[in-house]
Amino acid sequence: MPEGHTIHRLAEDCLTHFGTGTGTGRNVHVTSPQGKFADAAALLTGTPLHTAEAHGKHLFLHFGDADAEERVHIHLGLFGKVTFGPAPAPPPTDTVRLRLRNDTAYMDLRGPTTCALITDAEKQAVHARLGPDPLRPDADPARAYARVARSRTTIAALLMDQKVIAGVGNVYRAEVLFRHGIDPYRAGKDITPAEWDAIWADLVALMREGVRHNRIDTVRPEHLPEAMGRPPRVDDHGGEVYVYRRATLPCHICGGEIRTADLAARNLFWCPSCQQR
């Protein structure tokens, strides 16, 4: 589930269900059925959710008054998952790290890499080590390009480096490179300013769409299955894509075989004939 769009959607949903003004009482019950976050939960429970904010794949929840120091820092990692449901909340299973609950809804967090109480200074340190996030209004794409343009690392690896650009994961990386016909093995320093501008603008649009639909769709309307006379995609990870997890299948555009390879311990997918630039 977790690329940046998931986390931004999660921030929105947290505010929708638990922000001040939701429910009949403004306070949120906070528990940690699994126990690893129990001390912090005890400290936070009974306070209102003031803000919820995402930067890349990091989520920050701010409980209490505006000047309250503690913030919850959540990172889903590879397996972390969040589920929402209506009140009354069912008995939690023993893997629920964090449960939020009010009189209208509940939210369960399982398997996160990080779920910790941090100070505002620690939160600022997280922001400082993250690159610009296409989903944040304060993002400066030139900051990302400055790093890309002086790097001999492949553009495929740079797009996954959260210090360079925050929020892009394995799916968006593969898909945006396909959409721009860019060979994933090209060095960052060979990416032109115009190419970067196009990649960035595309990520902004794709990821906003990702937040809206809570899934990753990257296929242009004219290439959708129905437009191409193909059956619609049936897949466990959701959206309509060009190359992600389509190894050995025919490319939607040229019909050639989609390839896969290991790149920095992740599976890279691309179409060698469509992506030669």
Added chain:
DNA sequence: AATGCATGCGCAG
């Protein structure tokens, strides 16, 4: 029942 795999990342060496 055991194994493998996943939209992530930090760390040691």
Added chain:
DNA sequence: TGCGCCTGCATTA
């Protein structure tokens, strides 16, 4: 570069 960590699901035996 490889390993560990968090969990759930599908596949294999």
